[in-house]
Amino acid sequence: MDKILDKIWRFFSSVKLAVVLILVIIATAIIGTVIQQNLPDEMYLQHYGASTFRLLNFFDLFDMYHSWWFELLLILFIMNVIVCTWERLPAIFKMLSKPKLQIPVEKLNAFKEKETISYKGTKEALMTMLSSKFREIYKEPIHAKSEDGDFLYLEKGRIARFGPYITHLSLVIIFIGVLIGSFFGFDAYVNLDQGDATNIVKTIRGSKDLTLPFTIRCNNFKIEFYDSGVPKAYKSDLTLLNGGDAVAHKIIDVNQPLTYKGITIYQASYGQAGASSFDIMLSRSDNKNKDDVSLNLNQQFRVKDNTSIAVLDYSANYQGFGPTILVGIYKDNKLQRTSIYLQKYPDFHGAEAIGGYKLRFVKANESFYTGLQVAKDPGAPYVATGAIILIIGLIMSFFSYRRRLWVLIPDKFNGTFTIAGVADRNKYSFEMEFEKIIHEIKKGEK
Amino acid sequence: MDMMAHQTNTLLLSIATFVYVGAMFLYLFGLVFKKKFLDAGGFAIFILAFLIETAGLIARWIESYHLNYGHIPITNLYESLIFLSWTVAIMYIIVDLKYKARKLGFPVSLLAFMFMAYASFSPNVSSRIEPLVPALKSNWLTFHVVTSFFGYSAFALAFGASVFYLISDWYTTHTNGKVLSYLPSTKVLDDLSYKLIIVGEVLLAIGIITGAAWADYAWGRYWSWDPKETWSLITFLIYIVYIHLRYSWGWHGKSAAIFSIIGFMFVLFTYLGVNLVLSGLHSYGST
Numbered sequence: 001m002d003k004i005l006d007k008i009w010r011f012f013s014s015v016k017l018a019v020v021l022i023l024v025i026i027a028t029a030i031i032g033t034v035i036q037q038n039l040p041d042e043m044y045l046q047h048y049g050a051s052t053f054r055l056l057n058f059f060d061l062f063d064m065y066h067s068w069w070f071e072l073l074l075i076l077f078i079m080n081v082i083v084c085t086w087e088r089l090p091a092i093f094k095m096l097s098k099p100k101l102q103i104p105v106e107k108l109n110a111f112k113e114k115e116t117i118s119y120k121g122t123k124e125a126l127m128t129m130l131s132s133k134f135r136e137i138y139k140e141p142i143h144a145k146s147e148d149g150d151f152l153y154l155e156k157g158r159i160a161r162f163g164p165y166i167t168h169l170s171l172v173i174i175f176i177g178v179l180i181g182s183f184f185g186f187d188a189y190v191n192l193d194q195g196d197a198t199n200i201v202k203t204i205r206g207s208k209d210l211t212l213p214f215t216i217r218c219n220n221f222k223i224e225f226y227d228s229g230v231p232k233a234y235k236s237d238l239t240l241l242n243g244g245d246a247v248a249h250k251i252i253d254v255n256q257p258l259t260y261k262g263i264t265i266y267q268a269s270y271g272q273a274g275a276s277s278f279d280i281m282l283s284r285s286d287n288k289n290k291d292d293v294s295l296n297l298n299q300q301f302r303v304k305d306n307t308s309i310a311v312l313d314y315s316a317n318y319q320g321f322g323p324t325i326l327v328g329i330y331k332d333n334k335l336q337r338t339s340i341y342l343q344k345y346p347d348f349h350g351a352e353a354i355g356g357y358k359l360r361f362v363k364a365n366e367s368f369y370t371g372l373q374v375a376k377d378p379g380a381p382y383v384a385t386g387a388i389i390l391i392i393g394l395i396m397s398f399f400s401y402r403r404r405l406w407v408l409i410p411d412k413f414n415g416t417f418t419i420a421g422v423a424d425r426n427k428y429s430f431e432m433e434f435e436k437i438i439h440e441i442k443k444g445e446k
Numbered sequence: 447m448d449m450m451a452h453q454t455n456t457l458l459l460s461i462a463t464f465v466y467v468g469a470m471f472l473y474l475f476g477l478v479f480k481k482k483f484l485d486a487g488g489f490a491i492f493i494l495a496f497l498i499e500t501a502g503l504i505a506r507w508i509e510s511y512h513l514n515y516g517h518i519p520i521t522n523l524y525e526s527l528i529f530l531s532w533t534v535a536i537m538y539i540i541v542d543l544k545y546k547a548r549k550l551g552f553p554v555s556l557l558a559f560m561f562m563a564y565a566s567f568s569p570n571v572s573s574r575i576e577p578l579v580p581a582l583k584s585n586w587l588t589f590h591v592v593t594s595f596f597g598y599s600a601f602a603l604a605f606g607a608s609v610f611y612l613i614s615d616w617y618t619t620h621t622n623g624k625v626l627s628y629l630p631s632t633k634v635l636d637d638l639s640y641k642l643i644i645v646g647e648v649l650l651a652i653g654i655i656t657g658a659a660w661a662d663y664a665w666g667r668y669w670s671w672d673p674k675e676t677w678s679l680i681t682f683l684i685y686i687v688y689i690h691l692r693y694s695w696g697w698h699g700k701s702a703a704i705f706s707i708i709g710f711m712f713v714l715f716t717y718l719g720v721n722l723v724l725s726g727l728h729s730y731g732s733t
Contacts, residue, residue: 033673034724065671398647
């Protein structure tokens with residue numbers, strides 16, 4: 001049993017596994033960008049045909065980022081990160097807390113970066129010179145003795161050794177945040193007409209009804225367009241009600257949501273609910289009497305005596321002629337005839353008058369519903385914290401590197417001493433640095 | 447007035463495109479004839495192109511205010527291509543000042559020219575200044591785009607250094623150990639490519655995170671596996687693999703250079719391919 005556990009542990013502690021897992025995650029993640037995700041089944045059927053559809057569906061490829069196998073890959077990856085970190089961290093702490101102040105001469109001689117320098121002076125003078133020179137150009141050396149002689153030890157960039165662990169820890173924090181969000185959060189939407197209120201929203205994944213602890217009322221929804229017809233801004237004036245009392249109010253905009261009790265309401269979209277009312281101008285044939293009226297669909301308006309009109313139908317673009325209404329003309333509440341009016345061509349109906357009035361279709365007041373996204377994600381702060389730690393970890397790992405220098409001054413001082421050093425990585429940068437140090441030391445010797 | 451200013455920005459940017467070509471040829475002659483003054487000339491012309499491009503971008507920014515749109519010029523394909531060549535240019539100037547990698551001017555001016563030429567001359571790319579749709583009206587826009595694009599630029603330069611590495615390495619192995627004296631040494635190129643990749647990786651990480659934060663403010667979802675998001679994550683992971691191979695297995699030299707070149711293909715796909723081939727939220731790729 002222990003052997004199996006040991007084997008599993010060792011399996012997860014390998015960096016090779018991490019690389020393989022990342023490559024598999026990359027390869028599979030690409031699939032989900034090629035196959036559009038979360039479309040209705042009919043669209044897939046039409047596009048792929050029945051048998052391909054069944055195959056792709058079997059592997060959850062239409063919602064692959066939430067499939068069991070993709071989630072398993074992510075879980076394996078996180079376990080890998082945790083075990084790798086757990087396995088290496090104690091050794092790193094030991095290494096950093098007990099630096100090797102002196103090392104055997106053979107090891108010292110084996111370093112690639114090594115220089116033996118001669119010095120004309122006493123050993124004491126040399127030690128003083130080196131200490132002050134290193135303090136000036138590099139850092140304070142630590143002095144140690146071994147059977148070979150006196151050692152000066154210098155280490156820089158140890159922070160870099162912690163970087164990877166900070167980075168890996170941040171991934172775990174992000175993962176925890178994602179888990180919290182998926183267990184205790186939700187992501188839903190609701191469409192509201194102006195004046196409507198509801199406390200029921202629909203979840204985006206699974207489309208289940210969800211009851212909110214408050215009611216959202218859309219007091220007003222406004223949409224502005226650029227001249228090109230592209231939307232410029234859309235804003236919903238919302239009031240949140242709890243038991244009839246208004247508990248929050250805000251006009252939300254696309255990047256300006258409203259948060260109440262951990263639940264945030266976002267302006268996500270809008271849609272056309274149809275034309276709600278129509279502005280109509282009635283004018284007497286002699287132009288003496290003008291009347292501007294605004295009519296709802298099917299609302300009768302008395303023009304004169306027993307003659308009345310109503311807008312029966314609306315088309316935003318009737319046969320290429322633009323916004324058009326179908327008007328019914330009534331006598332004694334009985335439909336006599338219908339006629340179309342074009343907004344762009346007011347003279348289309350010429351002199352035809354209704355009860356002595358000319359009718360002109362000024363404009364339709366289109367009404368839109370607001371599309372609200374309602375979401376709660378108690379995991380988000382963890383994800384955000386993890387993300388910041390991730391950046392700190394990356395910077396610690398990348399922009400610093402640990403390197404160590406030893407200076408050996410032999411007990412039987414014969415006028416030469418040796419400087420050698422090694423870097424954990426960035427060998428080339430270290431080579432440059434080492435060259436510079438040697439240059440400085442040689443200068444100080446003169 | 448509006449019309450004038452509009453012409454000014456596209457005119458300046460077209461001029462900059464041709465000046466980059468000039469710089470590119472001087473750098474190329476510098477490589478072929480091995481004369482230092484050609485490199486210096488190339489660099490001077492490059493700086494000139496960069497300044498004209500900067501003026502063009504500023505003119506465009508001002509112009510957007512004349513049109514009452516008022517936004518930083520990084521919001522459609524045309525602007526983003528210009529901005530990318532601009533960030534590549536800055537990145538190169540910084541690298542040259544710090545590491546004396548002037549020879550990289552050739553691939554850099556070639557890339558800068560290609561991005562700008564695509565923006566200016568492709569019939570699929572409109573140079574019109576367009577108003578911002580509501581979703582883009584956010585302070586996160588600038589931060590997200592600037593960090594991501596500087597990240598892309600760092601990867602582009604790493605790509606250039608890696609190509610030079612392979613050329614230099616190929617020359618040495620095919621001439622029994624002779625060294626291509628007019629390129630930086632392979633050691634320098636390998637180190638430079640690595641350094642640029644880690645810079646790119648941090649910037650890309652910040653770009654992804656600011657994008658996620660923005661999405662969370664706008665829609666309440668920091669991650670939705672949109673193709674652009676997914677590909678930027680994929681690109682990030684590709685370079686994470688590169689870094690682990692380098693740190694844990696000591697990969698460097700030729701294999702690292704090849705990896706860096708492959709990595710840049712992922713960057714290009716994330717930047718352009720996703721918008722041109724796949725569909726999703728980042729609309730600047732549509733025409």
